[in-house]
Amino acid sequence: MGKISINIATGSIQKEEMIVGIDLGTTNSLVAIIHPDTKKPTVLKEYDGHALVPSIIYFDKSNHAVIGDEAKKKLKEEPQHTIFSVKRLMGKSYQDIKDYTGFYTYNVIDDNSDSLVKVQVGEKFYSPIELSSYILNELKKRAEHILKTPVTKAVITVPAYFNDAQRQATRDAGKLAGLDVLRVVNEPTAASLAYGMGLDKNETKTIAVYDLGGGTFDMSILRINGGIFEVLSTNGDTNLGGDDFDRAIVNFWIQQNNLSKEQIEKDKKQYQAFRLLSEKAKVHLSNNKEFTGEIGQQQFKLTKNEFEKLIQPLMQQTMNCCQNALQDASLTKEDIDEVIMVGGSTRVPIVKETVSKFFGKTVHDSLNPDEVVALGAAIQADILAGNNNELLLLDITPLSLGIETMGGLMDMLIPRNSKIPSKASRQYTTQKDGQSGIRIAVYQGERDLVKDNRKLAEFNLTGIPGMPAGLPKIEVSFLVNADGILLVTAKELRSGLEQSIEVKPQYGLTDEEVEKMLLDSVTNAKEDIATRALVEAKTEAAQMIDVTQKFLEKNKTVLTQEEIDNTKMAIQQLEKEMTEGNKDQIHTAIEHLNEISKPYAERVMDEAIGSALKGKSI
Ligand code: ADP
Ligand code: MG
Numbered sequence: 223m224g225k226i227s228i229n230i231a232t233g234s235i236q237k238e239e240m241i242v243g244i245d246l247g248t249t250n251s252l253v254a255i256i257h258p259d260t261k262k263p264t265v266l267k268e269y270d271g272h273a274l275v276p277s278i279i280y281f282d283k284s285n286h287a288v289i290g291d292e293a294k295k296k297l298k299e300e301p302q303h304t305i306f307s308v309k310r311l312m313g314k315s316y317q318d319i320k321d322y323t324g325f326y327t328y329n330v331i332d333d334n335s336d337s338l339v340k341v342q343v344g345e346k347f348y349s350p351i352e353l354s355s356y357i358l359n360e361l362k363k364r365a366e367h368i369l370k371t372p373v374t375k376a377v378i379t380v381p382a383y384f385n386d387a388q389r390q391a392t393r394d395a396g397k398l399a400g401l402d403v404l405r406v407v408n409e410p411t412a413a414s415l416a417y418g419m420g421l422d423k424n425e426t427k428t429i430a431v432y433d434l435g436g437g438t439f440d441m442s443i444l445r446i447n448g449g450i451f452e453v454l455s456t457n458g459d460t461n462l463g464g465d466d467f468d469r470a471i472v473n474f475w476i477q478q479n480n481l482s483k484e485q486i487e488k489d490k491k492q493y494q495a496f497r498l499l500s501e502k503a504k505v506h507l508s509n510n511k512e513f514t515g516e517i518g519q520q521q522f523k524l525t526k527n528e529f530e531k532l533i534q535p536l537m538q539q540t541m542n543c544c545q546n547a548l549q550d551a552s553l554t555k556e557d558i559d560e561v562i563m564v565g566g567s568t569r570v571p572i573v574k575e576t577v578s579k580f581f582g583k584t585v586h587d588s589l590n591p592d593e594v595v596a597l598g599a600a601i602q603a604d605i606l607a608g609n610n611n612e613l614l615l616l617d618i619t620p621l622s623l624g625i626e627t628m629g630g631l632m633d634m635l636i637p638r639n640s641k642i643p644s645k646a647s648r649q650y651t652t653q654k655d656g657q658s659g660i661r662i663a664v665y666q667g668e669r670d671l672v673k674d675n676r677k678l679a680e681f682n683l684t685g686i687p688g689m690p691a692g693l694p695k696i697e698v699s700f701l702v703n704a705d706g707i708l709l710v711t712a713k714e715l716r717s718g719l720e721q722s723i724e725v726k727p728q729y730g731l732t733d734e735e736v737e738k739m740l741l742d743s744v745t746n747a748k749e750d751i752a753t754r755a756l757v758e759a760k761t762e763a764a765q766m767i768d769v770t771q772k773f774l775e776k777n778k779t780v781l782t783q784e785e786i787d788n789t790k791m792a793i794q795q796l797e798k799e800m801t802e803g804n805k806d807q808i809h810t811a812i813e814h815l816n817e818i819s820k821p822y823a824e825r826v827m828d829e830a831i832g833s834a835l836k837g838k839s840i
Contacts, residue, residue: 243600652692669742795811
C-alpha cells in the first residue's frame with residue numbers, strides 16, 4: 223500500500239509517489255510529469271519558465287559539480303573542466319571513440335583498451351555513468367524543488383539505437399543519482415506517445431520520427447499495433463545537428479568579412495563568441511526574416527534566405543537518412559501514416575518544410591519539439607504508476623528465458639533485454655524409442671545450468687505416437703506478450719499434438735534479485751562454461767553408447783567376435799570416463815569407440831546398399 227500524502231505545490235492528494243519522465247539529452251535534459259490536477263503531461267519549469275537544463279557539468283576548483291546553464295557559461299573559459307555531450311560516451315570504450323577525441327575539449331582517457339572510457343578532470347577520474355548521474359541528480363533536485371515532494375522513481379528515455387550496454391549504463395546512472403529507473407524507453411516511442419499515438423489498442427500505424435537535436439540526428443520508423451511499439455528501422459548521423467547549423471553560420475561570416483578562420487579558431491574565446499552569436503542568429507531566424515548582431519565593434523548580418531542556403535547540404539544529408547531508414551524497413555514514403563518532428567533544430571521552418579515535402583504529409587509539430595520526448599516519458603511513467611490501466615506496457619525482458627535440455631543445461635530461447643513482444647521457437651526431439659511424453663521445464667536466468675536459474679513452470683507433452691528416438695519433431699515456442707506474460711507451447715509437428723502453458727516471468731522478482739542473478743552469471747561465467755562442456759561431453763557419450771549397442775544387437779551376425787569384444791571394451795572404457803568426469807578424457811574415449819566401430823559400420827552399410835541395389839529389378 224502506498225502512503226497518502228498531500229502535494230504542497232498543487233494542493234492535491236497524492237496516493238502514490240510521483241514517477242517522473244526524464245529526457246536525458248546530448249545537449250539538453252528535462253523532466254515532465256502528468257499533472258495531478260489536469261492529468262495532462264506537463265514539463266517542469268523553473269519560476270522563470272525555463273525547462274531545458276543544458277546537459278553540461280562544470281567542476282569547480284574544489285571538484286564541486288555545477289550543472290546546466292551555469293556550467294554552459296564555463297565552456298569557453300574552462301574547457302578542461304566543463305563536460306558536455308556525455309551521452310555520446312555512454313557504454314563506450316576508448317576503441318569506440320578514439321577517432322573523435324578532437325571533438326572533446328576535455329580529457330577522455332586513453333588506456334587503449336576495450337574497457338569503458340573515463341574522463342579526467344584535474345586529479346579525478348569520472349565514468350560517463352557518474353557524469354550522467356550528476357545531470358540526473360540535478361534534474362531530481364529541481365523536480366523535488368518544484369513539486370515539493372520527494373522524487374525517487376523515473377522513466378528515462380534513450381535513442382532507439384542504444385545497445386544493451388548503453389541502456390544499462392543509463393539505468394546505472396539513474397541508480398547512482400538516487401533514482402529507481404522503472405523503465406528505459408526509446409525516444410521516438412516517447413515522442414509518439416506524446417502525440418497520443420499508440421494509446422488506442424485498435425490502431426495500426428507506421429510512424430516516422432525525425433529527431434534533429436543539438437549534435438545528433440536520429441531517424442526512426444516505428445510500427446504501432448495493438449498498443450505495442452516496434453522499431454522497424456533506425457538511421458541517422460551521430461555527428462549532425464543544430465551545432466552544425468551554427469558552424470555553417472560562423473564560416474559564412476568569416477568568409478563574408480574576409481576574416482582568418484585559423485586565427486578565430488585558435489582564440490577559443492573569440493570562437494566561442496562566434497558560436498554563441500551564430501546560435502542566436504539561427505534561433506532568431508526561426509521567426510524573423512533577418513538578423514543583426516555584434517562581436518566587439520563588428521556587425522554581423524544574416525538573412526533567412528542566406529541561412530536556408532547554408533544548411534541546404536545538411537538538410538540533404540538528413541533526407542538521405544530518411545530514405546535509407548525507409549529502405550531498411552522495406553517501406554516507401556507512401557507507407558508512412560504519421561511524421562513527428564522532434565528536437566530543437568526542427569523549429570527551423572525550412573527543416574519542417576523539407577521533411578513535409580519529402581513524405582508528402584503535414585508533420586506533427588504542435589508540441590514543443592525539445593519537450594516532446596520528456597512529455598512522452600511522463601505518459602509512460604503514468605502508465606507504470608498504474609494510473610492508466612487501459613494501456614499496455616512496453617518493455618524488454620530483464621532475464622533470459624529458456625528450457626531445460628539434456629543434462630540439466632539451459633537452452634536459451636529469448637535472450638535478456640529482448641524487446642517485447644518477442645517470440646522464438648526451436649525444435650527438439652525424443653531420446654528414447656517409443657517415448658510418448660516429453661517434459662518441458664521453463665527457466666529464467668543467465669546461467670548455463672538450469673539448477674542455477676529460476677524455474678518458472680513445467681509441463682508435460684504427453685501422447686506422442688510411438689516413433690524411434692530422434693524422429694518426433696517437437697517445436698517449443700516462446701511468446702512474451704506486451705504484458706510480459708510468457709506463453710510456452712510445445713507441439714509435435716508430425717502428429718499435430720499440442721500443449722501450452724502461460725507464465726508470468728517477472729512475477730515475484732525484485733530489481734535486486736534480477737541484479738543478483740545477472741551478477742552471478744558474470745562471476746560464474748568461467749565455471750559455467752566448464753560445466754556446460756562436461757555435460758555436453760557426457761550427453762554425447764551416452765548417445766554414442768546407445769547407438770553403438772543398438773548397432774551391435776542388430777548386426778551381430780555379420781560382425782566378427784573380435785569386433786564385438788573390442789567394441790564392448792571401448793564402451794566400458796567410455797562408461798568409466800563418464801563417471802570420472804574429465805571432459806577431455808571422455809572425448810578421447812568417444813574417439814576411440816568411434817575408431818573401432820567405424821570400419822565395420824561402413825562395411826555393414828556398404829553391404830546393405832549393395833543388397834538393396836541387387837534387389838532392384840530393371
Ligand atoms: P538534444 O536532443 O541533442 O539534447 P535539443 O532537442 O534540445 O537537443 O536541441 C538542441 C538544438 O536545438 C540546439 O542546436 C539549439 O540551438 C537548437 N534550437 C533550439 N531552439 C531553436 C530554434 N528556435 N531555432 C533553431 N534551432 C533551435
Ligand atoms: Mg533529444
